[in-house]
Amino acid sequence: QVLRQFVRHNSDTVTSLVLERSMNRVQLLGRVGQDPIMRQVEGKNPVTIFSLATNEMWRTGDGEVNQGALLFLYPLGDISQKTTWHRISVFRPGLRDVTYQYVRKGSRIFVEGKIDYGEYTDKNNVRRQATTIIADNVIFLSDGSVRDKV
Secondary structure, eight states: OOOEEEEEEEEESSSSEEEEEOOOOOOEEEESOOOOOEOTTTSOOOEEEEEEEEEEEEESOOEEEEEEEEEEEEOSSSEHHHHHHHHEEEOOOOHHHHHHHHOTTTTTTEEEEEEEEEEEEEETEEEEEEEEHHHHHHHHEEOOOOOHOO
């Protein structure tokens, strides 16, 4: 079933109601790259910021196993891995403070939120683009100790 809500849509010829819903939702499971920092720009709410690494693994190529008259293909190739780094920002007051206090480098966490694309000008006056995950839920799965990594 499709989720729908009423959105007012104005056109030059007809004023009508259009049923439409969109979604911006992200779920990430990974390890924290550095201890969080809390930043506050004058006149704005503070934000807790940290990076999160997610890994993707796959096998390259197939291996063949011969068993009598039958030939089986198994994924026996080399294992490849790609790590993607995500910038996480937490604005929600209670969650922001708990995340800043308890999340540490190496912690394994689950993050839910939305993806945000923005622009900023760096110190060399060059326009840059930034992709950020705005977290509205963080679940602590470990404290990042050596025991949890094994």
